[in-house]
Amino acid sequence: LFVGSALVNMYAECNLLADARHCFNRLSFQDIPLWNALVAGYVACGDSQEALKMYELMHTAGASSNEVTFVCILKACGSVGVSEKGQAAHTELTQRGFTYNLYLGNALLDMYAKCGSLSEAWEVFVSLEVRDVISWNTIIKGYGANHNGIVAVQVFEDMQKHRVQPDAITFTCLLTACSRSSLVIKGQELFKSMSEEFGIEPSIHHYNCIIDLHARSGRIHEAQKFLQTMPCSPS
């Protein structure tokens, strides 16, 4: 079964879902991680609808599910962007008595953020007993993606008060937030601070964010200048 599961997982990772499914069907019995591998495979290759169908199929096949299943399902719901499905999953996992570990809590948070349900996302965020850098990044990104850059920056300040060290991803989330809310000065400030205050060297991701920041607010020349002077080759 372990080998079979590894195979399903390998096929799924390589976007060979048909092979994964064939392998899955040939196994004498299917346990939860095996189902999960298949569901995760569909999510990974962007076929969230099929992932959700697989979840239905788990029910009809009489299989149970665990926390990992819900992490996958929540991710699929976030990709689809319709909060009803996600809410249903949320209700179900609460009824099942699952407590939020970081994976589950962060996945739930991200699902609501991706669906634009920021008040629900925030509720989940504050209800987490333990938060890691991913939790903070996810809520910052959530506000940023929904044109609430000012709140995103406030949450970042809050993060520092909680003595959580930001990472490279924190800054892509922040810079995107500034970009989408036209916070050009703040974005440049943050970009400067990442290496000077936080010791994080900007990568191509961050340079791209800055170019987007300028371009989106109509500063084409600034964007061009930045593009030409940045120390790595454009992607």
Place this chain on the structure above:
RNA sequence: AUGAGCGCUUUGCCA
């Protein structure tokens, strides 16, 4: 002997 790990899982630009 006890506990843990060994198969599945969460955050990154533009579009």
